[in-house]
Amino acid sequence: MAAIIEMDGVSFSYGAEAEHALDDVSLRVNEGDFVGIIGPSGAGKSTLAACLSGAIPHHFTGELFGSTLIAGKDTCDVTLTDISRLVGSVAQDIDAQMVASVVEDELLFGLENFGVPHDQIEDRIARTLATVGIADLREREIATLSGGQKQKVAIAAILALEPRVLVLDEPTAALDPVSSRVVFETLADVNRRLGVTVIVIEQKVALLSSFCSRVVVMDHGRIALSGTPHEVFGHSDRLRAIGVDSPRTARISNSLVGDGLVAQAAPCLNVDEAHALIRSVLAGVPGVTQAAADDPEPSPHIPTRPHAQGADPILTFRQVGFTYPSGGASVTDLDITVYPGELVGIVGQNGAGKTTLTKLLNGLLKPTRGKVRVAGLDTRETPVSTVAAHVATLFQNPDRQICKNTVLDEVAFGLELTGVDPAAARERARRVIKRFGLPAGEAPFSLSRGQRQMVALAGVVVMEPDIVVLDEPTSGLDYRECMTVMETVRDMADHGSAVIMVCHDMEVVSDFAERIVVMADGRILGRGPAADLFANTALMEAASVTPPQVIDLSVRLARDVSPAFAHITEVSDIVRTVKELMGRA
Amino acid sequence: MLNVIDYVPGDTLLHRLNPVTKLALAAAIIAATFLANTYAALVGLLVLTLLLAAYAGVFGRLARLLKLLVPIALIMLVLQLVFVRGGDTLFSFVTDEGLITGGKACLRLLGVALLLVLMLMVTKLTDLANACVEKLHIPYKYAFTFTTALRFVPVFSQEMNAIMEAQTARGVQYDTKNPFKKMQLMLPLCVPLLISSVSKTDATALAAEQRGFYLRTRASSYRRYPFAARDIVVFALCVALIVGGIVL
Missing domain, CATH: 3.40.50.300 (P-loop containing nucleotide triphosphate hydrolases)
Structure with missing residues (x-):
């Protein structure tokens, strides 16, 4: 042609x-x-x-x-x-x-x-x-x-x-x-x-x-x-190495090829292909279908964090409802409890009420019904600027957040607003800037989109907030920047912040959130451990959410090939399970 | 509240008039408003505008705008009272001449502002631009600049709102009661707003050029805007209004 x-x-x-x-x-x-x-x-x-x-x-x-x-x-x-x-x-x-x-x-x-x-x-x-x-x-x-x-x-x-x-x-x-x-x-x-x-x-x-x-x-x-x-x-x-993601199924098939388990050279681009590949590999292995009679142990990679043990919840929504005066998307009957150190993902389609939920959380919106309590404060009775000392939000578009002339001023700004002494605020800001490797003296608007998001993130980290709210933290970022943001956030959770994350990228949610809340039409359809909810096909369909590839694959493999694949959420565990099943034969 | 100048669909005579005729009508009423010198005439013209709005089914929206405009008009009245020093003193610094000229200035302000907004509410911007290019021979470049500027008003006010929300969430005290402090806090936000505006404008210019902006001529428009009998009638009315304004 x-x-x-x-x-x-x-x-x-x-x-x-x-x-x-x-x-x-x-x-x-x-x-x-x-x-x-x-x-x-x-x-x-x-x-x-x-x-x-x-x-x-x-x-x-x-x-x-x-x-x-x-x-x-x-x-x-x-x-x-x-x-x-x-x-x-x-x-x-x-x-x-x-x-x-x-x-x-x-x-x-x-x-x-x-x-x-x-x-x-x-x-x-x-x-x-x-x-x-x-x-x-x-x-x-x-x-x-x-x-x-x-x-x-x-x-x-x-x-x-x-x-x-x-x-x-x-x-x-x-x-x-x-x-x-x-x-x-x-x-x-x-x-x-x-x-x-x-x-x-x-x-x-x-x-x-x-x-x-x-x-x-x-x-x-x-x-x-x-x-x-x-x-x-x-x-x-x-x-x-370049900093580009590849489909999880391709990583699975590439690992299988790399380990010499499969001869096929072409990577699997979707769940169907990966399903067919693993099925054909294991078809020749006798006794696979019974092999998993021993209960599948939970994946060893899921980090168990010492949260929620005797701690008081840092955030509670009780029967919360909100309706915009001009009509439009409203939310009803929201009940959420989050403990320090938890990483919770909110998933659902556009218009499901996710953004409304985050605005109720940081006090920008006041509930019409029910109560929102943040770090012991009732958001209806507390000025937003006071709530801000406990809740830090990373917005989708960093340009709406950035308003100072240098990176240092910008990062220190949030601290100064909450009444921290300017000298101390600058000192703390300097430490965080150094950790992120950002140019302290430059004007934020002269930096690239990804770096501006990092500046905004530094502004959140420096606050050491009780709660971090992320609204689409990964949109507009490439794979490497996305991982940096998410690892920083996980680190904050390890240090005791509760993290609430609204995100469209289900792979990211499944990699980082241990609990998810599934929303549709302003209501909560389900909540619980991420792996269980993503594996619930009926729930995912009701919320029009496409489950992460690995979980989709493991659900289907557990049904058609071997129960050993049940509850798997990571690429490496699929590969390990295939290896074990083949080794057993 | 944000989108007071949005087009409100409808099928009234006012909607169906040629955009140029509507422009002429607005110009005539404005001219009459400035020429007329009696309270009766000024109030009459204001009532005419409100009646037109009620007829076109946009009275509710216009009333909301009125709520914003009345305080501005009152500030103007006070300024006039302070600065117009002629005539007899009524009480403290207020003179009768000041009260009369101030009151008229207020009515004129309301009359002009409401009328212009009313006209934008019953006319699609695209139609206004195309009709002006066809009938008034205005270069399309200017018509496009004007409509784009108006179209950007709600876009920018949304952007400003989003920026304010982001800053409020960081702890900037926009919920303060002190208007001067609020003003002082808002000024730094001009930087992010300006930056996003400039890049948006540039993107718009490029997108328009890539869709043949520079090829456009007077004959390009698909829709034609011929004058009908009703337009002629309205033109006659316009002349009458201006004459009325001079006489009264």
Whole structure:
């Protein structure tokens, strides 16, 4: 098939002094490909997308070397508008991309500008809305749509222009797992039926591996790996060194191959493949199904922390209800008790009431019914600024938290607010900054997104709070940054803070939370040990939550192959169990 | 409260008027408000605005805005009372001339503000921009700048709210009763707000250009905005209003 995009030796830096954001990148994309781009933050993914969409060299200034050909034309020789006829791009910030207040007008804007004959416009709008599956949203105000719907409107507005290439920069960053999947299904459909080439930057490996025909891994401005998902995710160790996650099932199959238990070379990209692989491996082993008569002992890796022994709960919700005055998502009958040193995950779909719960917790919202007690204080009677001395919140977007001119001032700010003597506050801040390896004298806004999140995290750590609230702590972070954040938080829990974490990434929740609370429609559907609840298929379906891959796999293996797989939550335990079962034969 | 200028869908005559006609009507009422010099005329114009709002079904929303505007109008009245020194003294520093001019200034303020908001409530911004480009030959660049600025108002106020929430959760005392202290605490927040605004604006400019912004001409708009008989009638009414304003 013909190449639609040919990049040859492209380097780019955002200024003569700046480091190369792209470093000698050569990439060929064939028409009809579905390419996923992944890499740690600062690897040059967005810069690459900007080169493909013509924003470099036409919008961002800097030094560009090499050539980028789109359908045979060099991007330097044609105008941005002409490039846009071929390459449609969907920006990271959806609100900034919108130009109209009604869905139909949003689609009209591009069609009118590019001079599509007026007698064809109606047909194009109707067809595009149907393709993306939002025909019913045509007359709606964009401001009233959910995140997933907005994303689809943005895609439709570009798709209506019938581009040959679609470039998307992290389209699912703000979405829950179900909406993320729907967006990718839409993209796959457009790719298959209309033959549009799709290039998508994405951090969620499970999505990349199940939808893309090709995955490109970037690191330090270069292309580190490129190939089919099976080829790329076969290199788990290399990926981990770069700072990129790989599907847990791929880690399992790679370990099995590494230990010589399996001959197959291609990694398993999803639970089905891993299930089939382990089943076939163990099929030849006699007596496997009876082998696990001896009760499966709990996984030795689950840390047991000395919490809740004689301690008073640090947080209690009693029959808490809250309704927004303007209507919208409300919560009812919330009962939660958390002890010092516990790590509790809150899971559920967008709109389940998770954010409302966190705001009730730090006092931003006062309950309409029931009582919230934080460190012995009733939030209804206590000013938020007093609650803040006990509860520290790490918000999803660090830029809303940061308001000082230097990292040191920023980290010390929270302490000073709670009345700690400025000199002592600075001393404590300095220690934490040093531990995180942050530049104390720099302006926080000159740092990268990941580092700004670290500054915000340092501001939380320095407070030594009774309760830490995390609202989507991992969104927008790469795998390595995500692990740093979570390990820091676990360390805080070890030192006695209670941690409440709202998170869409179930793999992270299952790795770090020992208890979870499952929410849907403003109610708590279930609570208890993470492993048990994730293994409860009916509960997970009721809450529209996709369980973590390893737990999903172990539940299915325990049912079909051997009870020995029951209650397993970690990659290494699956591998160990397979080894033991084979050894027994 | 945030989105007072949002479009309110409807099918009244006011909604169906050509956007340019609505603009002319607003301009005429504003002109009359400034030309008229009697209380009766000013109150009459204000009542006219409120009647129009009630007819278009947006009276409730406008009333909420009124709650915000009345204190501002009262502050203006006090300032006028202090600074207008002519006429006879009624009591302490208040003179009759000050009271009269101050009262009129208040009514004018309310009349203009309510009217402009009313007009935005019954007109889609896209229609307003397209109609101005088609009928008034305004370059699209300016129309787009204007509508984008208005569209960003709720976006930025949401952003500001989120920032305030984050800061409150850290312990900044926005729940203080002292308005000056609150002001002092809010000033540093301009930094994060400014930074997110600049990057948002840049992203918008790029996104618009990538969707053919520079190709747009007067003829691009899919929708056409012809004047109907009702528009002519309203234009006549506009002239009458201005004449009325001069006479009264």
